[in-house]
Amino acid sequence: MIAQYPVITLCGSTRFKDSFLEAQKRLTLAGNIVISVGLFGHSGDDEVWTEGTKEMLDDMHKRKIDMADGIYVINVGGYIGQSTRSEIEYARSQGKSVEFLEEA
Numbered sequence: 001m002i003a004q005y006p007v008i009t010l011c012g013s014t015r016f017k018d019s020f021l022e023a024q025k026r027l028t029l030a031g032n033i034v035i036s037v038g039l040f041g042h043s044g045d046d047e048v049w050t051e052g053t054k055e056m057l058d059d060m061h062k063r064k065i066d067m068a069d070g071i072y073v074i075n076v077g078g079y080i081g082q083s084t085r086s087e088i089e090y091a092r093s094q095g096k097s098v099e100f101l102e103e104a
Helices: 014-029 053-067 082-093
Strands: 007-012 033-035 070-074 097-100
Touching: 007 014, 007 053, 007 082, 014 033, 014 070, 053 082, 070 082, 082 097
Parallel strands: 007 033, 007 070, 070 097
Antiparallel strands: none
16 A cells, blocks of 8 residues: 655654653554654753754754645643644645644
């Protein structure tokens, strides 16, 4: 079977690692190709905070948005930080769909 599967990039604060993993599983089982973060800086992946790494990862995440049909924002408790706001604005500017875990 060859099918067309929507591609979704997960966005949100990496402090919500468990929510990222749960959303990845749920969205995959719903028939989506899911692109996520590679490191969880706010959940213990300290490599993120070495010089230049955070900036590279932020840019790389925008490239992941480029590859996707839309983004899914992990906004636990309604929280959306500065990096995630930037990703939402970028996705919208590129005509990508934007969905949220929690309604704002």
